[in-house]
Structure formats: C-alpha cells, structure tokens
Amino acid sequence: MLPLDVYLRHLSVERGLSKNTLSAYKSDLGLYFSFLGSNSLTELTVSAQQLIDFSVSLGSTGYKATSISRILAAVRGFHKFQVLEDKRLDDPTSKLRPPKLAFRLPKALSQRQVLDLLAAAGPEPEEKSTDLLRLRDRAILELMYSTGARVSEVVGLDLDEINDSGLIRVRGKGAKERLVPLGGFAMRSTQAYLVRTRPDLAEKGGDNALFLNGRGGRLSRQSIWAIIQKAGKACDLEVSPHSLRHSFATHLIEGGADVRVVQELLGHASVATTQIYTLMTVDTLREVYLSAHPRARR
Numbered sequence: 001m002l003p004l005d006v007y008l009r010h011l012s013v014e015r016g017l018s019k020n021t022l023s024a025y026k027s028d029l030g031l032y033f034s035f036l037g038s039n040s041l042t043e044l045t046v047s048a049q050q051l052i053d054f055s056v057s058l059g060s061t062g063y064k065a066t067s068i069s070r071i072l073a074a075v076r077g078f079h080k081f082q083v084l085e086d087k088r089l090d091d092p093t094s095k096l097r098p099p100k101l102a103f104r105l106p107k108a109l110s111q112r113q114v115l116d117l118l119a120a121a122g123p124e125p126e127e128k129s130t131d132l133l134r135l136r137d138r139a140i141l142e143l144m145y146s147t148g149a150r151v152s153e154v155v156g157l158d159l160d161e162i163n164d165s166g167l168i169r170v171r172g173k174g175a176k177e178r179l180v181p182l183g184g185f186a187m188r189s190t191q192a193y194l195v196r197t198r199p200d201l202a203e204k205g206g207d208n209a210l211f212l213n214g215r216g217g218r219l220s221r222q223s224i225w226a227i228i229q230k231a232g233k234a235c236d237l238e239v240s241p242h243s244l245r246h247s248f249a250t251h252l253i254e255g256g257a258d259v260r261v262v263q264e265l266l267g268h269a270s271v272a273t274t275q276i277y278t279l280m281t282v283d284t285l286r287e288v289y290l291s292a293h294p295r296a297r298r
Contacts, residue, residue: 003043004029007078016175018152020221028074043082048095051075055096069098108250109243114145120234121227125192132197133214137227139186139193140211144241146186148248148266151224151241157210162190172267180265249277
C-alpha cells in the first residue's frame, strides 16, 4: 500500500474523520505528491528547503494564504505520521511555517436578521401551509440556529437522535458525540415537520435520516446550503450554514452564557477556539460605545 493510502486509512480508521475531510486531505496531499514527483523526490528524500520551495510555489500559482496554510498542515500531519511509524526518520517539516493569516472575526447575524431568515425559509409550525417542504426547510434552520450544529452534523442526524425531552445527539468532528438542547421554537418546528412532512417523504425512500429530500433519501450538505441561500436571497442577506452557527454562539455570549458552556455546545476541542466570540461581542460593544457616547470621539 502506498504511503499516502496508509495515512488516509489511519485518518479514517483511527481518527474517525468524515468522508468530506478525508477527500480534502487527499486533494491537498495530492498537490504535494505531484510536486515531489515533478522534482524527482519522494517523502523520504525531500528536504526542509524543498518543502519551503513547495510552499512558495503554491503562492506563485494563485493559492490564497488560507489554502496554503491548510495544505501545509496536511503535509506536516503526513510527515509526523511517517516519523511515528518509523522513529529512524527525520521530520523535514520542522522548519516549515505557514503564511500569516489576516485575523477576521466570524460574521454573525443580528437577532432581527435571524427572524427574517427563518420567516423566509418557511411557515411557522402553527400555520396551515400546503408547501410541506418549506415546513422542513424552516425546521432545519430553526434547529441549526437553536443548536449551533455544523451542516455536516445536521446531515448526519438520524431519526432516533432527537427525543421528546428536547435533546439531540450530535456527532461532531472525529466522531465525537455531544448532547445539545433543542429550544422550544426549534422543537415545535421540528415536530411539525415530523408529523406533517416526513411521513410522506419516508414512503418514497425509507431512510432513517431525520431530514429527508424529495425522494425520501438523506438530505445532502449541498441541499442544505441551497435551502439557506434561497432563504437569504429572499430577505436580502448573504448567509451560509456557518452564519447560523456563528450567530448561535454570539447571541449566547451576548446573553451572558459562560464561554465553557458555549464551547461544549459547539463541540470545540479547545476553549481558545470559542473565545473568538467573546472578542466579537467586545468589538460590538466598542462600536456601540463610540457611536453613542457624547465624548467617545474627539
């Protein structure tokens, strides 16, 4: 088995990475192995300077700093795995440094914008509507905003992972599971979908997924993207699935939630990742202060 295949198998079996993540690793490392091949090198003969040359070549061919950083992270992971497998090998990536990234706060919607987006997605659960797919769409967005779940996590939800007590079991990165409360609005919207929409869809396919497509199969990531962007266009908002996740975290922090609790709800491995939302709310406070206080500006 080729070294790249061995590494991908390790990521799949031992680290439990998703198919989409594995596909990204394969693509990024494919660029690296193409570079090695075109320069008559292998993973065993490449030097630290040649790795730096690879990094420079990525920039010269138009890759952005974020993409280069991701590709180099995949390369470092591959070589560290090689060293773990054979202690006699040296790690040529020890001097490899990613390009500096511009610090950007995640974009969150206001609470008013979230309400507009939900209304654009579909009817309230109490409304009598014949468009039952839009009832599903509303339930998806309500659930995402209520839980902060990633789009891949929503796609992976099965019917038995939501219960009447208002908790859902979410499978996150690395196959890690967490229990997340489902708010009252999201619970009512999801129940309306389960009663009025899902039975008809299930007859066409019988998949155990919570959210089904028009053919009765599991809804895809691309379909959820399309649902969210369609709702965003209807209310003149630029949105993505992560917009709802960012808004969930930001609104919790603004409401006084402890950052450790938000970390657990989001499924972040480190609290440092979650603390970006505290910076975001401080930035908002600063903007409000500068615009409102009579002696905030000269």
